[in-house]
Amino acid sequence: MSPSNPAPVAVREEDALYQSIHGLRLRRPDLSASRVLTNPQRAATLILAAVLVAGLVLAPLVAGLILAASVTVLYAAMLLRNVAMFRHLTRPAVTVQISDSEARAIPDSALPTYTLMVAAYHEPEVIAATLAALDRLDYPRDRLDVKLLLEADDQATREAVRAARPGSHVEVVLVPPAEPRTKPKALNFGLRLARGEYVTIYDAEDRPEPLQLRRAVAAFAADDGRLACLQARLSYHNPTQNLLTSWFALEYLTWFTFTLPAVAGGRTPVPLGGTSMHIRRDVLEEVGAWDPFNVTEDCDLGVRLYRMGHRTAVLDSVTDEEANSDAINWLKQRSRWVKGYAQTWLVHMRNPLRLWRELGTRGFVGFNLSVGGATLTSVLNPALWILTAVWFLAKPTAVQSVFPDWVYYPSMLSMIVGNVLAYYSGFITLDRTGRSELLKAALLMPVYWGLMSFGALRAVLQLLISPFVWEKTVHGLDQVVAEPRA
Amino acid sequence: MSVGAVHAIQPPLSRAGSRTRRAGLSTGWTCFAACLAVYLGAAAFASFVDPGLLGSDGVSRVAIANRILFSEDPHLGAIGFVWSPIPVLALLPMVALKGVFPAFVSSAFAGTILSAVFMAGSVAQMAGLLAEIGVRPWPRWLLTATFALHPLILLYAMNAMSESGLIFFLMLVTRSVNRWLRSGETGALVATGFYLALAYLTRYETAAAALAVAALVALASFASQPGPPRERLRGAAVHVLIAIVPFAVAFWGWALASWLLTGQLFDQFSSSYGNSQQISALGLGGQLGPAQLLANARLSAVWMLSLEPVLPLALVAGLVVIVRRRDWRALGAPVVLGAVVTFMTYATIDEKIAPAQIRYFIVVIPLVVVAVGTALGRGGGMTSAEGSRRAEGSRAREVPRRRRRGGPRLGWVATAAAVLAMTGSVASGLLTVASPADNGGTAYAVRAIVDARAITPSERAAEFQFGPDRAVSRYVDSLHLPPGSILVDDFIGFIVVMSSDDPAQYIIPSDREFQQALASPAVWGVRYVLIPQPVGLGKLDAVNRAYPGAYADGAGIGQLVKTFSGGYHWRLYRVPQTG
Structure with a gap:
């Protein structure tokens, strides 16, 4: 913030809050x-649903056949993508690697100011540990710009921060109480105060590897200028706490060690992880920062960066996080992710032709499969598993008639090969990363898939039953914030 | 290059490494192309000049591919489950082109080409494996040549049988197991897993190789890891799973497909045409006394030794070198091949799975070549490309490269002796393949290559021939029947159906309405029924089973129109039309 700004603090704050919530919506609705x-999407959805219902009533066999064929095409496409991904499991990962000595070689005077934003809400227990972890970062304090983003009415966390006595490079930013109380809103609020050339975000329980910032600076410096964002790898420090954390850890291990680097190297948008993403501040501001209405703002930002011509790579540096060890919490988090992916897909597919032009064919297909397809298949999986079981046990003729040979064989193949590849990948990840302690999780992985699908179904129900909750929230907020400005 | 915490990330391939790899690749391709040229010539000879060299099962696979695409009811399910699917699936692209080139089917040329391709691939893999176990170029090429030109290998590179596919996938398994044992690369273990699955889908006996690989990987992994036993056990379990899951999926997936389409999980055993039924139809498979078991064991030993007289010597030499170097990882390659040989020996002695045939011992040939290569090789040989790919630091396996005792001169003497001995094997193999007692089906045809007059008409009749059944087919074609109007079981009648210009006129067991048509031919619009004489495997014919005595008197099906007795005896009955 410029010190010469003459506006009174309260007004500046209101304005900042308004911009944090509505900036993107106003600039790029x-x-x-x-x-x-x-409206066109709504119309398309209604027409599609009407045609489907009418078809199932009037010509159930034809409609069923078309449905079965479409689902098979979707799964076959997903299978092709997964096979392409699978090949990366046995190859050297394509990540940006900066050695320890390269990272340390940069003189302090050459290091730019780096903004670290940590959004914490109701987390008084972990905040001291967070500050300690950030203290371990190997970076000159006078070039660190740490923003602790706390909700103004979250007294407990504020108290805990005071007790931890952070250094002068740590600034506590109080986000005025307003809905939506989401991380992206807090981040946008913090971003307006950021001074760093680069910005990164951490969650409250994160433990970034000490040289991470230096590695990021070196990687940005070594690039030709198109590189706008680096995603560090996330890993869990409590993988053996219980079966759930083991599953979660294994999933992350595969995702961040192999899949994400492959996606980043593959000329398709990269769905970012929620933390440890390092980004040039000018780019972040240019693309409109985070969307506070998207519940997976990280995934959305990755796609938006790519659409606007910026490149993202995976940085070979690890941030340890805490895996969700509670099933209910995990389920909520998973539902949020699925919902967010669905939101992201809907946002970017508002004008498919334009998206196609911006992403290229490869990027367009990649986006549709990794964001849209992944969401849709996790919802459809349980239904298809049940259908397969019914088919094997009872062989009903109705199933037979909508699965003629040319649908039946590809669908059976996709089903078997797809599931087996996913299962098999777990063991390969264990061997490649030397983490055989997660063997039990890998063996029981199909149970985890069931949980994932349950989370996905929950997300879809939320979308179907209360799709307007978001819009309502928007209107309410509009009035609350707009009043003082008027 | 990388942080300590990130041991999973491997450095990218170095330029030099990828160049070496490309060079290795192109030698492999040269070897493949050279062998393919020779084998394709042989394949054409077998298909067009002397079909007596063909294997009847191989021709039957071409017939299956033909019925999948061109029968009255074309569908993939017509593939059947008595045999593994890959040898048939691989034929489909060529068989689909029969409109352009009818000989692909009518002369089983698609089948002979496929065996040539697979065998050329096997030779290229053998050359690659020998390089990887450190055999120097000259002995390597000579050894590869004794493999490529071994008469039984040559025969199975042209006779349309699936042995070539079996050897090809076994060589891939062997090579990747060896690579994993040397480098610890996860990719090599994954490749092992997939090759084992493909091998199983090519020939069922490779299940023995899968068991051997599982044991080998478990032992090697457990022995080489640091840490407490519990952790090592877990690590070993991960390795075994990577090596075995694709095989297990192929095994159960195929069984499930079989169950879906036939109601039997393991149709190869339980089917009315399966091995068990074939065995009993041939009058084998009863309880064997010790004398018979002993005789079978003797027969197995004689066959192995006549194909490869140096077998015992090669195994001992290989083992001595392994023990002296304490290079236990070198056991991998011979153990994989040895497992299949052991299993087939057991099957031959036991007689329950398959009737004794010399072809079941074909894997002895690559086994001996690999054993000799192990004895001659430097052991642990690895190209620089592999060295640079092997980046998993602590888990890479180092093999001490000790110089062979006795210096280079003794090395050359040993090499010369080995190559000479292997040349002797080739000669012995030729005698075996040309001996009717050992190589029943094709020995006469092999002799006829050298001297066409040496074969008598009755000997000619004992071997595979297209002629008589083609005559049956031509007669049926001349009746100009509509689709689905002549019922025949193509288990015996495959040549009749595949030789036809219009295979859709036949109704065969893989057609989904076959059972109903068989139960009431007249009602179903069947006009003719073609029945083989119920002798030997002819007893398994569906019509003979459904209507005992049908061959002799029609069993009420209809009236005898014609008897064919050129080769297999067939009778054509006309079904009276109802209404």
Whole structure:
């Protein structure tokens, strides 16, 4: 913030808050998830649903056949993508590697100011540990700009921060109480105060590897200028706490060690992880920062960066996180992710032709499969598992008639090969990363898939039953914030 | 290059490494192309000049591919489950082109080409494996040549049988197991897993190799890891799973497919045409006394030794070198091949799985070549490309490269002796393949290559021939029947159906309405029924089973129209039309 700004603090704050919530929506309404469906999307959805219902009533066999064939095409496409991903499991990962000595070689005077934002809400127990972890970062304090983003009415966390006595490079930023109380809103609020050339975000329980910032600086310096964002690898420090954390750890291990680097190297948008993403501040501001209406703002930001011509790579540096060890919490988090992926897909598919032009064919297909396809298949999986079981046990003729040979064989193949590849990948990850202690999780992985699908179904129900909750929230907020400005 | 915490990330391939790899690749391709040229010539000879060299099962696979695409009811399910699917699936692209080139089917040329391709691939893999176990170029090429030109290998590179596919996938398994044992690369273990699955889908006996690989990987992994036993056990379990899951999926997936389409999980055993039924139809498979078991064991030993007289010597030499170097990882390659040989020996002695045939011992040939290569090789040989790919630091396996005792001169003497001995094997193999007692089906045809007059008409009749059944087919074609109007079981009648210009006129067991048509031919619109004489495997014919005595008197099906007795005896009955 410029010290010469003459506006009174209260007004500046209101304005900052308003911009944090509505900045993207006002500048680029087409890229904001504040509306779930645009009118054409709504019309298309209704027409599709009507045609489907009418088809199932009037010509159930034909409609069933078309449905079965479409689902098979979707799964076959996902299978092709997964096979492509699978090949990366046995190859050297394509990550940006900066050695320890390279990272340390940069003189302190050459290091730019780096903004670290940590959004914490109701987390008084972990905040001291967070500050300690950030203290271990190997970076000159006078070039660190740490923003602790706390909700103004979260007294407990504020108290805990005071007790921890952070250094002068740590600034506590109080986000005024306002809905939505989401991380992206807090991040946007913090970003307006950021001074760093680069910005990164950490969650409260994160433990970044000490040289991470230096590695990021070196990687940005070594690049030709198109590199705008580096995603560090996330890993869990409590993988053996219980079966759930083991599963979660294994999933992350595969995702961040192999899949994400492969996606980043593959000329398709990279769905970012929620923390440890390092980004040039000028780019972040240019693309409109985070969308507070998207519940997976990280995934959305990755896609938006790519659309606007910026490149993302995976940085070979690890941030340890805490895996969700509680099933209910895990389920909520998973539902949020699925919902967010669905939001992201809907936002960017508002104008498919334009998206196609911006992403290229490869990027367009990649986006549709890794964001849209992944969401849709995790919802459809349980239904298809049940259908397969019914088919094997009872062989009903109805199933037979909508699965003629040319649908039946590809669908059976996709089903078997797809599931087996996913299962098999777990063991390969264990061997490649030397983490055989997760063997039990890998063996029981199909149970985890069941949980994932349950989370996905929950997300879809939320979308179906209360799709307007978001819009309502928007309106309410509009009035609350707009009043003082008027 | 990388942080300590991130041991999973491997450095990218170095330029030099990828160049070496490319060079290795192109030698492999040269070897493949050279062998393919020779084998394709042989394949054409077998298909067009002397079909007596063909294997009847191989021709039957071409017939299956033909019925999948061109029968009255074309569908993939017509593949059947008595045999593994890959040898048939691989034929489909060529068989689909029969409109352009009818000989692909009518002369089983698609089948002979496929065996040539697979065998050329096997030779290229053998050359690659020998390089990887450190055999120097000259002995390596000579050894590869004794493999490529071994008469039984040559025969199975042209006779349309699936042995070539069996050897090809076994060589891939062997090579990747060896690579994993040397480098610890996860990729090599994954490759092992997939090759084992493909091998199983090519020939069922490779299940023995899968068991051997599982044991080998478990032992090697457990022995080489640091840490407490519990951790090592877990690590070993991960390795075994990577090596075995694809095989297990192929095994159960195929069984499930079989169950879906036939109601039997393991149709190869339980089917009315399966091995068990074939065995009993041939009058084998009863309880064997000790004398018979002993005789079978003797027969197995004689066959192995006549194909490869140096077998015992090669195994001992290989083992001595392994023990002296304490290079236990070198056991991998011979153990994989040895497992299949052991299993087939057991099957031959036991007689329950398959009737004794010399072809079941074909894996002895690559086994001996690999054993000799192990004895001659430097052991632990690895190209620089592999060295650079092997980046998993602590888990890479180092093999001490000790110089062979006795210096280079003794090395050359040993090499010369080995190559000479292997040349002797080739000669012995030729005698074996040309001996009717050992190589029943094709020995006469092999002799006829050298001297066409040496074969008598009755000997000619004992071997595979297209002629008589083609005559049956031509007669049926001349009746100009509509689709689905002549019922025949193509288990015996495969040549009749595949030789036809219009295979859709036949109704065969893989057609989904076959059972109903068989139960009431007249009602179903069947006009003719073609029945083989119920002798030997002819007893398994569906019509003979459904209507005992049908061959002799029609069993009420209809009236005798014609008897064919050129080769297999067939009778054509006309079904009276109802209404």
